[in-house]
Amino acid sequence: MSQEAKPAPVMATDPWEDPLASQLSSAFxxxxxxxxxxxxxPFVQVESGAFFRVVAFLKEQGFDYLVDLTAVDWPKVELRFEILAILYSFADNRRVRIKMSLADGAAAQSLTPLYAAADWLEREVFDMFGIHFAGHPNLKRILLPEDWHRFPLRKEQSIVGMDQDWVQRHLGIESGQ
Known part of the structure; x- marks a missing residue:
């Protein structure tokens, strides 16, 4: 008897309605x-071309700290990658999340001109997903060796056996996976 995959649960959300949401809606x-x-x-989902401008606008509104920048891979969706930035305002003790979807092979604009912390966060997203950030000053691997060939958090293949040749070449062993 085969089991059918259950659809992922849908996140139950409410409309975000406050002065900041109105400002965002008017400006973009x-x-x-x-x-x-x-x-x-609160979170705002934006077109990929507006991601940088929305983050810059929020920085002007007092969101002075980039808490995190990460990605999610949805391999069965046309715009398979979701980039997520979390900003924090110390003055208002408030967070906001900004999301955008990106096609495989497309580049996101780097947030390093706005937040120095974006440097390592974008390098991690590049290292794990292979997503490029246009304008990044030093986009290279940060966790894996430079000669690693794949991106471990992409869901197109199992992590088991990933880059067996690197393990064999550098460690002289077969993977324990």
Missing amino acids: TLAILKLESFHGQ
Whole structure:
């Protein structure tokens, strides 16, 4: 008897309605795809071309700390990568998340001109997913060796056996996977 895969649960969100959401909506009318809140945590989903401008706008509004920048791989979706930045305002003790979707092979604009912390965060996303950041000052691997051939958090293949030849060449062993 085969089991069918269950669909992923859908996140129950509420509309994000406050002065900041209104400012974003007014400033980026065509670029805003969603303004929602999940358990009181606001997020804005934007067109990929507006990601940098929205983050810059939020920095001007007092979101002075880049908490995290990461990605998610949705391999069965046309715009398979989701880039997520989390910003924090110390003055207001408030977080906001900015999301965008990106096609495989497309580059995101680097946030390093806005936040120095973006340097290592973008390098990690590049190292794990192979996503490029246009304008990054030193986009190279940060966790894996430079001669590693794949990106471990991409879901197109199993991590088991990934880069067996590197392990054999450098460690002289067969992978323990």
